[in-house]
Amino acid sequence: MIPLSSSLIQLIEHLAHHGIKAIIVGGYVRDFLSGYSTEDLDIELYGITSLDKLEALLSPFGKVGIYGKSFGILKLVFDGYSIDFSPPRTESKYGTGHKGFEMAWHHEMDYASAARRRDFTINSIGYDPLTQTLIDPYGGIKDLKHKILRCVDPQTFIDDPLRVLRAVQFAARFELTCDDTLLSLCQSMIADGSLEELPKERIFEELKKLFIKSAHPSIGMKLLKEMGGLPFFTPLECFEHTPQDPLSHPEGSVWTHTLMALDFMATLRSGEWRKDMVLMLSVLLHDIGKPVTTITINNVLNAPKHAEIGVNIARTWLNKITEDKALIASILPLIYYHGWPRKFYRRKASNSDILHLSTKVCIEDLILLSKADFFGRSFNEANPQTFDAGDWLYRCADTLNVLKKPPLPLLYGRDLIALGLTPSHRFKSILDNAYKAQLDQVFETRTQALEWLKKHLVTDL
Incomplete structure (x- = not known):
């Protein structure tokens, strides 16, 4: 059983009363099974026929965000959770890059069909909070247990170039090993220039997860190298071939x-x-x-x-x-x-x-x-x-x-004015010299600074 607050269960029961079945999906389930916790929830809703009706059903629980509503996602901050609600949907590739997808939601789709669009088996696990049962059509639980990173569908995995970097950060965060099929797919995608299709903000977000959430980020970097991705991040590919003095660096190369x-x-x-x-x-x-x-x-x-x-x-x-x-x-x-x-x-x-x-x-x-x-x-x-x-x-x-x-400087322009000086372009030079003297510890208190100023600067004007 995945623990959820009683208020959230009441919300889910409210939806069920109106014919909408809620399944918790993705990261929340994966993280719980891996021993982590998060407040971010993705809930897939089955039986939706109208997003307007869904918005009306959710509105008593808080302000419903309209971000993503155009393709079926409503957002709600409720009882300490940040929740994304969406109907099951399919994605069709129509262009290049991470955003080149057309999405369509289907209120009668079964869970296995809906989960096929997901990237990795560990992200395809669902949880029914009312029956307290896990739904695992692609073996994600077994893969988590055996520390394997596997894609759900090799045919659709290659449609999204961001998944290469997602593989890198997930492997590091959960200390997983890519299976041969996934590794081969990522190698081919990189060789075909998939990383060049990504906007820099998306690259940064995946690197952020790698470096902020991994106990051993080296796992992800080694995988990126194995995938052939280091040349995209040049000159990191040169590190392995750059030796170091064995007396100070007996571990070997810069890499x-x-x-x-x-x-x-x-x-x-x-x-x-x-x-x-x-x-x-x-x-x-x-x-x-x-x-x-x-x-x-x-x-x-x-x-x-x-x-x-x-x-x-x-x-x-x-x-x-x-x-x-x-x-x-x-x-x-x-x-x-x-x-x-x-x-x-x-x-x-x-x-x-x-x-x-x-x-x-x-x-x-x-x-x-x-x-x-x-x-x-x-x-x-x-x-x-x-x-x-x-x-x-x-x-x-x-x-x-x-x-x-x-x-902080001990002297400011107002101190020069107080001594009868008229503001001019020379103020900057005077104050720069004063700050350098302060850093050189010529004076250490404001009183000493003012005495220094009178002696060394005012007489020169």
């Missing part, structure tokens, strides 16, 4: 290191999707400059300036999957500075160095990235239990109150 670092970062996620996505993508791309910078000098492998050079490569990569400029702006500095915590620790950088760094990058995020980079590898000796460089930098930045953001 192996990146996968290990991804899985370690997954253990550090906060649960706030945006912050987590910044960190996961930063880990994925932190060594993206190594394929073009790795050289051998005196029989030693090195990748000089790979972080700096990697920034522009990462920018191009990120622009291919998202229009979120703020997200990109948060990731790029992390890539540039990802080696600095250890560099600062080795030379015991000053407080002023740390203050300046805080104006370039979020130090708290930088420490997490550097930690994943440090532990995302093998070690020639016993595995370290602590990341000393990160712990040191955290203490320093916390003491300086710059873990999450740089210090």
Whole structure:
């Protein structure tokens, strides 16, 4: 039995009283059987003859959303659930891409026929909440038990290119293995250019699920490689063939290191999707400059300036999957500075160095990235239990109150005006110099700042 609230059961009984049978489908059932919970419900309704009537039947339970009503989907937020109601429907491919489908709903269709349109058997399992029985026409329960990812219908699976990336993220989230038929289908779809048909926002959403919901995102990345999908995300396909110094990276190639670092970062996620996505993508791309910078000098492998050079490569990569400029702006500095915590620790950088760094990058995020980079590898000796460089930098930045953001300026334009200066283009230069002096710790309090201003700037005007 899948537990549901008594209020939701009353809603379902209300529909049944009017001749409409409700079957819970898709992710809610799959997640419950896999030991997860979610508030998102998809309910297929059998016996619907009029969407207007359905809307009237649902309206006593809350405001019914009209989004998707044109092809048979009504939305309702009720009793802690976010519910999509829809009649059983068929989908016919008429164009390219993820949206090139014509949908038709059929109130007399049986469950097995309706479930045939679904992508994977694990998503085709239904649950009748009134009889408390599972409906599994395609063996999804068995596949979940045996950790197999299988498509429902090979003939229709290839119609939707997004399903390739869905296979990747589902395999990682539920730690499943693709069966041979599904793997072959995805390989053929990628070879035929299916990923090029997808809009970047859809690509981003599937990557988001992979990186935010997987305990081991490396499973999905390995599958994407096996499918032949890495060239679409170039230059990730070069990582496997980019060696590293065996003294610092005995695990091997940049690819192996990146996968290990991804899985370690997954253990550090906060649960706030945006912050987590910044960190996961930063880990994925932190060594993206190594394929073009790795050289051998005196029989030693090195990748000089790979972080700096990697920034522009990462920018191009990120622009291919998202229009979120703020997200990109948060990731790029992390890539540039990802080696600095250890560099600062080795030379015991000053407080002023740390203050300046805080104006370039979020130090708290930088420490997490550097930690994943440090532990995302093998070690020639016993595995370290602590990341000393990160712990040191955290203490320093916390003491300086710059873990999450740089210090606020102690001086502003109003201070210049208060000293009798007339606003002009020189204000910016004056205040920039003042802020640099503050970061250099020439002064540390507002009183000291005002004294510095009178002595060093006003006399020069």
